[in-house]
Ligand code: HEM
Ligand code: SF4
């Protein structure tokens with residue numbers, strides 16, 4: 001680091017402006033990155049939950065998708081390394097997003113008291129949505145980390161039987177249930193707020209757009225909760241039936257029973 | 258009597274008829290309405306002996322009664338020590354903001370008949386300095402906000418009042434006038450969770466003001482100049498888009514879209 005940089009930080013921390021007596025551009029970058037990381041995670045979740053619910057179409061579909069993500073089209077039989085790399089990238093974005101978004105949490109007793117009392121008194125729809133956003137965001141700190149760490153370290157344990165064993169026999173389903181609900185709500189509210197925040201589809205009539213956006217997001221959130229819950233239920237069912245064969249792997253010729 | 262006066266008189270009579278009809282439906286006579294209870298916060302921070310408390314006032318509702326009228330009646334007949342602010346009684350001056358059953362509203366634009374239960378709880382606007390009871394100091398806050406965002410036209414051009422002003426496209430002028438309708442009531446600030454938590458947040462009113470000058474062709478400031486005013490976490494980047502400002506502004510200003518507009522401009526600087 002050059003001397004100039006250090007002096008710059010000192011000047012800004014003492015005076016609130018850069019050496020050129022300008023406001024720092026960092027807050028703008030942080031605001032942008034907070035939204036960008038949130039959007040990337042939301043897009044990821046949109047696809048992830050669809051792929052994961054392939055189990056609803058039978059074990060073979062889920063197996064095919066797993067193999068696809070293991071890069072079967074690149075290396076023979078695929079390799080779990082692709083999955084653990086993907087998990088690592090997502091984990092990095094996830095940590096960065098949490099780091100940025102954390103700035104918005106109420107951070108003292110007095111801030112929390114003022115915010116919460118006011119929100120309860122006012123009972124305003126979008127202000128209530130934000131409470132869901134920060135609560136689920138807080139939950140995701142832990143739930144998301146557990147899930148991503150397992151995907152990074154045991155990428156080979158994904159598949160119709162492996163996943164089901166983990167969910168049922170390894171007693172991961174309560175964690176997945178909470179993860180599912182919190183991530184879907186968090187991403188749904190987050191994307192709605194992103195659209196409002198940047199005025200993406202404001203068009204001629206922003207108020208109309210807001211009503212429409214809320215409606216669409218509500219439908220999408222319910223859809224994702226439903227497919228998520230049904231898939232989780234089917235993993236639990238498979239895991240239960242497979243409990244005596246715990247650890248045995250699935251292969252295509254086993255077919256769908 | 259002119260045709261116009263006649264029509265106006267007829268309209269007035271019609272209004273009285275309507276009021277009577279509503280009154281009858283509600284099972285009350287024109288001057289003898291249902292009993293309503295107004296519960297008001299009372300506290301005088303300047304008096305060391307004063308303790309914060311809530312006081313219930315029971316009174317008869319009259320047709321078309323606003324909270325302004327109800328409070329005036331309370332002050333005249335029950336408690337002359339109750340403080341609250343008013344100037345215009347017509348939703349123009351922005352002096353009468355308060356929390357009405359938790360929601361920021363103008364007392365002079367709020368009908369008591371909107372409250373089915375007949376129970377109305379009044380609190381002073383949060384985020385502003387409490388003067389007494391329902392009266393808060395929005396004036397000092399607004400003055401500071403105006404100074405902070407340099408709420409005036411900045412132009413190097415010398416004004417020559419003997420010449421006609423530079424013309425402005427009508428659509429642009431309309432847009433500027435639309436944002437100029439702000440009455441500085443402070444309801445947007447009092448409804449904002451960011452403002453509640455972070456004292457120095459500039460608020461929707463301040464961001465709207467900057468947008469107003471950003472749009473105005475008379476103003477020569479660049480986006481870089483505006484960034485110097487609101488380019489930080491107490492300014493545009495502090496806004497969390499909870500939109501309570503948009504939903505409570507009594508003037509229906511397009512706050513969501515204008516804040517988003519300023520954010521797009523400022524993030525590109
Ligand atoms: C897969 C996981 C996640 C997804 C899909 C996601 C998505 C989003 C999106 C789209 C936003 C809106 C961004 C913005 O307003 O600029 C957001 C905001 C937020 N996120 Fe996340 N997020 C995730 C994980 C987390 C985690 C782990 C935390 C933990 C701290 C978190 C905390 C927050 C908070 C507090 C906000 C509100 C920020 C604000 O109001 O400006 N999120 N998230
Ligand atoms: S923007 Fe609306 S709510 Fe805010 S001060 Fe102006 S008129 Fe009042």
Ligand code: FES
Nearest residue numbers: 346350351353365
């Ligand atoms: S008294 Fe002027 S706005 Fe209510």
